[in-house]
Amino acid sequence: TVTPNVVRAALSEDKLIDGKKYSIGVIDFTRLLPSNNRFVFSTADMKDIYFIDDISSISATVELENYDYERFTLPGNRIKLVSDGSMTAKFEDVTNVVVVGPEKTVKTMTPFHLTGEATLPEDAKAGVIILPVTIKLPTHDNCWTYGSYTVKAVLK
Numbered sequence: 338t339v340t341p342n343v344v345r346a347a348l349s350e351d352k353l354i355d356g357k358k359y360s361i362g363v364i365d366f367t368r369l370l371p372s373n374n375r376f377v378f379s380t381a382d383m384k385d386i387y388f389i390d391d392i393s394s395i396s397a398t399v400e401l402e403n404y405d406y407e408r409f410t411l412p413g414n415r416i417k418l419v420s421d422g423s424m425t426a427k428f429e430d431v432t433n434v435v436v437v438g439p440e441k442t443v444k445t446m447t448p449f450h451l452t453g454e455a456t457l458p459e460d461a462k463a464g465v466i467i468l469p470v471t472i473k474l475p476t477h478d479n480c481w482t483y484g485s486y487t488v489k490a491v492l493k
Contacts, residue, residue: 338397338398338400339361339395339396339397339398340395340396340397340398341390341392341395344388344389344390344392344395345388345389345390346359346386346387346388346389346390347386347387347389348385348386348387349385352385352386359385359386361378361383361395361397362376362378362382362397364376364397364399366481367481367482367483367484367485368483368484369399369401369437369481369483370401370406370435370437370483371401371404371405371406371437374398374399374400374401375396375397375398375399376396376397376398376399377394377395377396378394378395378396378397379393379394380392380393380394380395381393401437403439403440404437404438404439404440405437405438405439405440405443405444406435406436406437406438406443406483407435407436407443407444407446408433408434408435408436409434409436409446409447409448409451410430410431410432410433410434410448411430411431411434411448411451411452411453411470411472411486412430412448412449413427413428413429413430413431413488414428415448415449415451415452415453416428416431416452416453416454416455416470416488417452417453417454417455418455418457418490419454419455419456419457420456420457420461421457424457424461424463424492424493425492425493426455426457426490426491426492426493427490427491427493428453428455428470428488428489428490429488429489429490431453431470431472431486431487431488434451434472434482434486435482435483435484436451436474436480436481436482436483437480437481437482437483438477438479438480438481439479439480442477442479442480443480446477446480450474450475450476450477451472451473451474451482452472452473452474452475453470453471453472453473453486453488454470454471454473455468455469455470455471455488455490456468456469457492461492462492463492463493464491464492465489465490465491465492466489466490466491466492467487467488467489467490468487468488468490469485469486469487470486470487470488472486
């Protein structure tokens with residue numbers, strides 16, 4: 338749901354998407370929880386468009402009825418190192434991973450439904466390092482992880 342759902346505005350045709358739409362912003366699913374599903378976009382940040390109506394923001398609410406979340410620990414052995422193959426890594430577990438999805442789905446999930454990928458930076462050296470980790474749910478395309486995560490690794 339978008340509020341207001343209609344506004345009077347003017348903009349150049351070349352700023353329209355498919356000749357009909359104008360993007361007011363992007364909703365990042367990693368910020369989407371059943372309790373955090375309303376996003377506000379300031380009209381001051383929309384430089385390509387002139388609002389005839391006197392509005393300062395547009396809000397979007399994503400309907401998440403019958404959605405819930407569960408916390409999991411991603412086992413370190415379920416994390417894959419993305420690198421050129423010159424190093425190996427042993428990962429610690431990633432705790433408090435928040436998985437959001439339909440209530441019935443997240444209630445039946447286990448940590449073994451999660452996988453992770455950590456990309457090795459080019460300048461990495463052997464030793465202990467903290468890396469960003471992308472957590473995936475390969476068997477559940479209707480679920481996602483909330484937030485961003487890091488993992489402690491020992492590189493060899």
